[in-house]
Amino acid sequence: SQQGEEDPQALSIQEGENATMNCSYKTSINNLQWYRQNSGRGLVHLILIRSNEREKHSGRLRVTLDTSKKSSSLLITASRAADTASYFCATRQGATNKLIFGTGTLLAVQP
């Protein structure tokens, strides 16, 4: 299967703490994206990092990419209860429009 894997599968933290999620993938990529899915909703794009980038920031989000290890991490700083959701990484290979999604991390932020 081409599907990427994320760990942990589930993460529970207290408000104000940082949350780190990891994503590993199998083939070379053009870019890697992170999406959030609130319960019962569609996915929302968070951030995109290109294969020639190593780190990217957006507000409280920090994404790193290590193409030699075929892995990425998403750090959410100073978490809030509203950050409770499932987080998915998705990779795009070559020039295709196809996104391959990871297995997701369920984040629960306790108030």
Place this chain on the structure above:
Amino acid sequence: DTAVSQTPKYLVTQMGNDKSIKCEQNLGHDTMYWYKQDSKKFLKIMFSYNNKELIINETVPNRFSPKSPDKAHLNLHINSLELGDSAVYFCASSRTGSYETQYFGPGTRLLVL
């Protein structure tokens, strides 16, 4: 001003029936997608259309037939529904390009009894 909309939101039907799910986007995108999310939350692409032309067709039973009457619409018709078709189906759209992000609809929850 919903960006990507799907109807219906919920669909409960009997095995063997035929059903359709509709998707519309008002973002002016020229690429649209159908994804299936199973009970374990695995999300897999099924189809993609660019300017009404099929460009991605994953290994999906031919009971599933997408139809794109225009760039803003991509419908999914499913014949002879099976229990294993129960899932959440998401429509998405994007502009064409490797660095474009996708915008997802709210999903259609299909339950086959």
